[in-house]
Amino acid sequence: MTATSRMHPQLVLLLELQDLRSQHRELGEEEGAGEVERAHFHIDLEKARSELEDKIQELEASLNPVVRKRYQRVLPNRDRVVVPVINGVCYGCFVSIPTATVGDEGAHQELQGCENCGRFIYILS
Numbered sequence: 001m002t003a004t005s006r007m008h009p010q011l012v013l014l015l016e017l018q019d020l021r022s023q024h025r026e027l028g029e030e031e032g033a034g035e036v037e038r039a040h041f042h043i044d045l046e047k048a049r050s051e052l053e054d055k056i057q058e059l060e061a062s063l064n065p066v067v068r069k070r071y072q073r074v075l076p077n078r079d080r081v082v083v084p085v086i087n088g089v090c091y092g093c094f095v096s097i098p099t100a101t102v103g104d105e106g107a108h109q110e111l112q113g114c115e116n117c118g119r120f121i122y123i124l125s
């Protein structure tokens with residue numbers, strides 16, 4: 001069983017989106033610094049970036065409307081839209097999450113968000 005197989009399917013999508021977006025950011029930042037890489041691997045960074053953009057749009061389109069709305073609300077101000085909760089603390093804003101949320105039966109079935117910072121959360125114990 002992989003770590004993600006217990007997760008809410010929408011949460012898996014959000015994690016993939018987060019990963020693609022950070023990759024996209026890195027490609028943007030490596031302009032210039034990536035010259036060696038580009039020459040060596042024959043990577044067309046512009047092409048890679050636009051392919052990432054396509055994939056990001058595709059994934060965003062497959063979010064359910066409620067999740068997408070929240071995602072778009074959180075997105076503009078945050079590097080990460082999904083963060084873990086460890087020992088009851090949100091690792092996006094480092095505020096304690098009420099134990100009722102953390103301890104809920106079937107916590108992995110419900111897509112949850114931090115009430116303080118609005119990020120999507122997944123519970124690690």
Ligand SMILES: [Zn+2]
Nearest residue numbers: 090093114117
């Ligand atoms: Zn938070």
